[in-house]
Structures are given as C-alpha cells and as structure tokens.
Amino acid sequence: MKKTVIVSSPGKLIIGGEHAVVYGRRALVTSIGMRLYMELTEEEIENNETNKSLLKILFHDTNQHYSIDLLDIHDSYPIEIQAILYVYNRFKSFISNQSHLNIQVRSEIPIGAGLGSSAAFSVCLVGCFYLLYYKTFNQEDINQLSYKVECIFHGTPSGIDNTISTYGQSLVYSRTLKKHINFHLSNLAIIDTGIPKSTKKMVDLVRLFIENNQKDGEKCLNDIELCVDKMIEYPEQINQLFQQNQQLLKCLGVSTIEIDNIIQILADKNISAKITGAGGGGCLIALTSNFTKDQILDLLKDNHIKSIYFVECGVEGLREEQIF
Numbered sequence: 001m002k003k004t005v006i007v008s009s010p011g012k013l014i015i016g017g018e019h020a021v022v023y024g025r026r027a028l029v030t031s032i033g034m035r036l037y038m039e040l041t042e043e044e045i046e047n048n049e050t051n052k053s054l055l056k057i058l059f060h061d062t063n064q065h066y067s068i069d070l071l072d073i074h075d076s077y078p079i080e081i082q083a084i085l086y087v088y089n090r091f092k093s094f095i096s097n098q099s100h101l102n103i104q105v106r107s108e109i110p111i112g113a114g115l116g117s118s119a120a121f122s123v124c125l126v127g128c129f130y131l132l133y134y135k136t137f138n139q140e141d142i143n144q145l146s147y148k149v150e151c152i153f154h155g156t157p158s159g160i161d162n163t164i165s166t167y168g169q170s171l172v173y174s175r176t177l178k179k180h181i182n183f184h185l186s187n188l189a190i191i192d193t194g195i196p197k198s199t200k201k202m203v204d205l206v207r208l209f210i211e212n213n214q215k216d217g218e219k220c221l222n223d224i225e226l227c228v229d230k231m232i233e234y235p236e237q238i239n240q241l242f243q244q245n246q247q248l249l250k251c252l253g254v255s256t257i258e259i260d261n262i263i264q265i266l267a268d269k270n271i272s273a274k275i276t277g278a279g280g281g282g283c284l285i286a287l288t289s290n291f292t293k294d295q296i297l298d299l300l301k302d303n304h305i306k307s308i309y310f311v312e313c314g315v316e317g318l319r320e321e322q323i324f
C-alpha cells in the first residue's frame, strides 16, 4: 500500500524587529508568495526480502539525493537530514518497519538568504508527517514541533520564522504574543545581495554585543521595539522607521560595508531600505516608490546584487497541496 501527502508553506519577510525579537521584543513579520513544497510517501513493501526500511530523499533545488537505511542511522548527516530524522523519530511508532519512506522537496524560496527557507522546510516537514499520520493539521502542534526543528538549524531562535510560515498572513510576534494584523506596503522590493550569511553566527554576534554592552544593548533592543510599534501605529511614517530600524541594526553589529553602501545609494534616491532577517549578507527590503526593478538594478550595478523580487505579502500559511 502507498500513502502520499503534499504540503507547502511560505517564506517570510521581517519588516521590523529582527534580533530584538530573540530577546522577547515585538517584531512585525509577513509571509511572502514564495513557497516550499514537500511530498512524503510511505510505501509498504510486501515481500521485503532485504528487510531494509529505506528513507529516500530528493532535494530538487540542490540536486542532492540520499538513501538512508532506517535501521542503521548514524550521526554525520547534513543538517537538513538531521532535521528529517528528528521528525521521523517523533512519528516512528506510526510507521511499519516494512515500509520505505520517500521525501521530495522543491522550493521557490532562495536558500540561506534570510527569507525563512529553513522555517518553511521545518514547517512542511512536520506538516507532512502530521497530515500522513494524524490525517489533519493542528497548527499549534505543528508550530511547536517546527520550532524544535528550527532549533536544529539555528540554536535558539525566537520562533518568529516557523510561526509565520505555519499561520501565514502578517503577525505582530513576540515570544508571548502572536497577533494577526492587516499590514500592506506598496512597492516593497526584496534585494538579495547574494552574500552568504549564517543566522546562527549573527545571533551569536548580537548576543556577544549585548553581553559586553549591557546598557547600550538594552537601549538598542527597546528602541527597535519602539520602531516596530510605530510601524504598526503610524504606517505613514514607514520610510523614516525603516531608516531608524536599520541604524539600530547597525548598532547591534549586523550590517556590513556592502550593505551600508547599498543603503546609502538608495537613500540618495529617497529610497528607504533595511536589512530583513539576520543581516551580515542575505536580503534587504526597500520601499521603492515608483522605481522599477531594472532602475534599481541599474542604481546598484556596481554592488553585489544577486536578484530583486517584488512579491505578494500576507499569504496563506501551511496548506495541503494536490500537486507537487
């Protein structure tokens, strides 16, 4: 017998409050119209002469595939395989040891750019197992387990990325708050610098800064939260609030010379921009008013730019799909 489920969940943009959210402050986040798709199949093998139970994984975006003997698991797998094995172990009691499992992943979310690809991966992974074995989605349970998977990728994240990918739309989020809000920005561009970054490294860097500069660090975090509150209350001030939030992220040490240059070039044309996500590379968001993608690319032609995206915001969270 063969059972298959397909799910998808979105990436995210942090509009304001990244890093401060790790320390319990409020952040503003929206889901985006770029999704990760995952298919999970369990196939019971009738005459399983080898007595092997295999987990076959195919990552279409990185063109990697694995075939893992589930009776002989070791601990030297890449992190995304460790994540899969963690969730497999949580659902093991539902799975016949005469079965093979197949997982396929494909994604529209650039990997490692700060747009929440690992969170979408984690949410889809938990969502797939949940749907196959419980036949339903329970968003709260899925979000909680996805957080644990995110911890495998990131250490001690705030939970903002998995929460927005599970629930979708736009959220005011803190460790103790999850409130949907109507939030729309017109002409919001994502500028992918293509500069590799490590979320874990940037979070560690901020932790070090705060430990060594407690008073300034606390003030910075409080000011970031103030910025977020104003973004929600006074959306007409968003240009100025982007600039303030970026300055505060710079104080925390997560901007770079390349990012500062790009932001200055845009500021010279009255375009407000800021880091979105961990910083150190990755993506920026910019309020582009009437500039087209080609005009922005032209403005930034001497800088490190991989892509520019205009995306839909506030989309649906985790959902079942019919087609992979």
Ligand SMILES: Nc1ncnc2c1ncn2[C@@H]1O[C@H](COP(=O)(O)OP(=O)(O)OP(=O)(O)O)[C@@H](O)[C@H]1O
Pocket: 036, 059, 060, 061, 062, 079, 080, 105, 106, 107, 110, 111, 112, 113, 114, 115, 116, 117, 118, 119, 121, 153, 161, 197, 198, 199, 277, 278
């Ligand atoms: N399409 C995919 N195929 C396989 N693995 C993926 C895919 N998307 C994400 N991953 C896993 O997630 C990791 C990326 O996590 P990382 O935190 O570096 O980036 P991100 O989630 O895109 O950024 P951020 O957490 O700052 O938003 C990849 O290294 C890989 O392990």
Ligand SMILES: C[C@@](O)(CCO)CC(=O)[O-]
Pocket: 014, 017, 018, 019, 020, 021, 022, 114, 116, 156, 157, 158, 159, 160, 161, 199, 203, 277, 278
């Ligand atoms: C940098 C950070 O604030 C956002 C990463 O998308 C880390 C986190 O919230 O876990």
